[in-house]
Amino acid sequence: MKGQAVALHTEGNRLLFLNCRFLGNQDTVYTGAAETMLYFKNCYIEGTTDFIFGPSTAWFEKCTINSKVNSFITAASTPKNVAYGYVFSHCHLTANDGVTEVYLGRPWRAYAHTLFMNCEMDSHIKAEGWQNWPDYHDPAAEGTVRYEEYNNSGPGAQPQQRVRWSRQLTKEEASAITPASVFGGDTEWILTPNT
Numbered sequence: 001m002k003g004q005a006v007a008l009h010t011e012g013n014r015l016l017f018l019n020c021r022f023l024g025n026q027d028t029v030y031t032g033a034a035e036t037m038l039y040f041k042n043c044y045i046e047g048t049t050d051f052i053f054g055p056s057t058a059w060f061e062k063c064t065i066n067s068k069v070n071s072f073i074t075a076a077s078t079p080k081n082v083a084y085g086y087v088f089s090h091c092h093l094t095a096n097d098g099v100t101e102v103y104l105g106r107p108w109r110a111y112a113h114t115l116f117m118n119c120e121m122d123s124h125i126k127a128e129g130w131q132n133w134p135d136y137h138d139p140a141a142e143g144t145v146r147y148e149e150y151n152n153s154g155p156g157a158q159p160q161q162r163v164r165w166s167r168q169l170t171k172e173e174a175s176a177i178t179p180a181s182v183f184g185g186d187t188e189w190i191l192t193p194n195t
Contacts, residue, residue, distance in 0.1 A: 052075075074105035087182055090118045093119060093156060106130065112145045
């Protein structure tokens with residue numbers, strides 16, 4: 001198995017990715033600049049460890065997120081002053097054969113934000129959902145990270161068994177989370193025809 005090899009490293013703002021395939025292992029997609037906005041739709045992203053990571057605000061709509069080994073999907077490093085990090089909406093979390101123990105994420109920085117809503121989660125997602133990365137960060141991060149879920153389905157969606165420091169959003173809270181709210185009303189750049 002190969003190691004770290006970034007397939008996409010973003011630094012720009014208002015970047016739109018439609019119908020793309022990002023293939024890699026560790027660290028496949030690096031959203032590399034804080035306070036930038038990214039939008040992924042109908043994309044396929046695969047990898048091994050922390051394969052979607054970084055400080056940007058990114059919305060993933062109807063994407064397939066495929067884990068190749070037992071590991072972690074996300075490692076957000078959302079800045080403290082930024083409300084949203086990664087939002088996965090109507091995505092499908094899949095895995096290669098034999099993969100049975102995958103976490104939704106672990107915090108690369110103390111205020112990491114990641115939300116999965118209306119996603120289908122296959123059986124490879126661990127019941128606890130999230131991990132704290134204890135060998136790398138202060139356990140106090142459990143009091144500052146922002147890990148959220150809403151209305152997910154499939155055998156990997158087990159809200160009652162998630163770690164106590166993650167949250168299940170209410171219907172009212174989730175309904176307020178849209179591309180417009182996440183991107184501060186700046187959405188003209190994602191309104192493209194035939195998408």
